[in-house]
Amino acid sequence: MFDFMIAGVQAPIFLLVFVGFTVGIVGGFIGVGGGYMVTPALIVFGFPGYMASGIDMTHIAGKGLVSTLRHRQLGNIDWTMALTMVAGTMLGVELGVRTLVYFKNLGIAGIVLLVTSVVVMFGLFLYTQIETRRSHRALDVLKSEGRQLGRELHTSSLPKFFQSINLAPIVRCRTARVVVSMWVIVLVGVVTGFLAGFLGVGGGFIRVPALVYLVGASTHIAVGTDLVEIVFSGGYGALRHSIEGHVDMMAVVFMISGALFGAQIGSIATAYVRGPAIRYVLSYSLILATFGSVMRLIYVLTGQKVEWLSLIAVMLTLGEMIFLCLFIMSLLYFAWRNKRGAWVPDWVKPLVMS
Amino acid sequence: MTTPGTDIAMKAKGNGMMKWWINSMWGFWLVLLTFSLGLATGIYYIWLKGNI
Numbered sequence: 001m002f003d004f005m006i007a008g009v010q011a012p013i014f015l016l017v018f019v020g021f022t023v024g025i026v027g028g029f030i031g032v033g034g035g036y037m038v039t040p041a042l043i044v045f046g047f048p049g050y051m052a053s054g055i056d057m058t059h060i061a062g063k064g065l066v067s068t069l070r071h072r073q074l075g076n077i078d079w080t081m082a083l084t085m086v087a088g089t090m091l092g093v094e095l096g097v098r099t100l101v102y103f104k105n106l107g108i109a110g111i112v113l114l115v116t117s118v119v120v121m122f123g124l125f126l127y128t129q130i131e132t133r134r135s136h137r138a139l140d141v142l143k144s145e146g147r148q149l150g151r152e153l154h155t156s157s158l159p160k161f162f163q164s165i166n167l168a169p170i171v172r173c174r175t176a177r178v179v180v181s182m183w184v185i186v187l188v189g190v191v192t193g194f195l196a197g198f199l200g201v202g203g204g205f206i207r208v209p210a211l212v213y214l215v216g217a218s219t220h221i222a223v224g225t226d227l228v229e230i231v232f233s234g235g236y237g238a239l240r241h242s243i244e245g246h247v248d249m250m251a252v253v254f255m256i257s258g259a260l261f262g263a264q265i266g267s268i269a270t271a272y273v274r275g276p277a278i279r280y281v282l283s284y285s286l287i288l289a290t291f292g293s294v295m296r297l298i299y300v301l302t303g304q305k306v307e308w309l310s311l312i313a314v315m316l317t318l319g320e321m322i323f324l325c326l327f328i329m330s331l332l333y334f335a336w337r338n339k340r341g342a343w344v345p346d347w348v349k350p351l352v353m354s
Numbered sequence: 355m356t357t358p359g360t361d362i363a364m365k366a367k368g369n370g371m372m373k374w375w376i377n378s379m380w381g382f383w384l385v386l387l388t389f390s391l392g393l394a395t396g397i398y399y400i401w402l403k404g405n406i
Contacts, residue, residue, distance in 0.1 A: 012401045012402075015397070015401060015402075044398075044402055045402065284383075311398075314394075314398060314402075315391055315394045315395055315398065316391075316394075317394075318393075318394035318397055318398065319387070319390045319391040319393070319394035320390075322389075322390035322393050322394060323386055323387050323390035323391075326386050326389070326390060327383075327386055330382075330386070345376055345377045345378075345379075345382065346377065347377075347378065347379040347382075
């Protein structure tokens with residue numbers, strides 16, 4: 001029911017809108033395009049891989065623009081940081097793509113890609129999760145002492161090290177309230193761009209933690225600033241895929257119709273939570289994506305014979321989108337209750353604005 | 355290392371098992387994840403089986 005042929009596929013329209021909506025909420029909240037969730041989902045819906053990638057990239061460009069505009073209104077974008085990083089990102093993506101071609105020529109690109117994505121995502125999850133728990137506890141202590149809490153607190157000592165690098169020119173990022181060497185921002189762009197180009201993703205899930213833990217931006221600013229990058233990379237990717245004929249606009253329209261609402265809700269939700277809440281959601285997203293990749297890796301290593309491994313990977317992909325969306329909506333609901341003075345769980349109190 | 359909030363939830367008077375699921379971050383996480391994976395399984399069997 002409500003299905004018709006899109007790009008030769010009997011596509012469930014409701015699911016396209018649903019995926020657009022859920023990933024829109026997640027993307028607007030944690031500052032990612034969500035390609036690592038959407039592309040596998042579209043493949044599961046029956047779209048060929050190249051088409052899934054093209055449709056995903058085009059919808060990311062539209063959704064990224066909506067989220068960026070909303071984050072701009074919320075004052076979450078540092079343009080100096082964003083534009084400085086774009087240069088490094090472009091160089092990094094080019095290096096990443098060339099490295100991928102090198103492994104492709106050796107005939108081991110598939111395995112190397114899966115292993116790298118598992119290692120990178122699990123490493124980021126571990127660091128983000130440990131640091132965020134530490135921040136959560138620190139906020140808990142401050143709250144119990146009756147102190148006034150700001151919207152950000154992170155306990156990593158890495159930003160101090162990177163901000164102490166005295167290599168001219170030094171950039172003053174006014175919105176982020178960060179003074180740092182331009183080369184640090186460019187380097188972050190190169191490294192995250194390299195990983196994004198190599199893994200074939202937008203790279204938001206790498207850039208947001210990098211901006212927080214290396215450059216020292218607050219999580220809200222990192223999310224908004226990263227979305228600017230996503231508009232650039234998504235826009236360019238959409239153009240390239242359109243030229244190659246990989247985009248079916250009908251599928252994009254259905255996805256964007258959901259994403260437009262989702263992206264607004266996700267972006268606005270950031271105004272009601274503190275930085276660690278966003279980092280929690282990001283780390284959950286990373287660990288679930290890691291499990292999905294591990295399943296796919298085992299599936300490939302076992303000669304693609306164990307069908308249930310592939311099925312679990314599918315469940316995790318769809319389940320991850322629903323879970324993250326529900327978690328964000330729950331935080332928003334708890335924040336609303338907290339503001340009214342109604343009961344909320346103790347663990348929520350330090351995470352939401354009061 | 356316990357999840358923030360767990361200690362308080364366990365010490366609170368009259369806390370049943372059900373309240374633990376909401377009052378502890380881990381519990382809440384598990385409830386949402388189980389529900390989400392269940393919904394994903396439903397979606398798969400209703401709309402997607404045969405596409406893969």
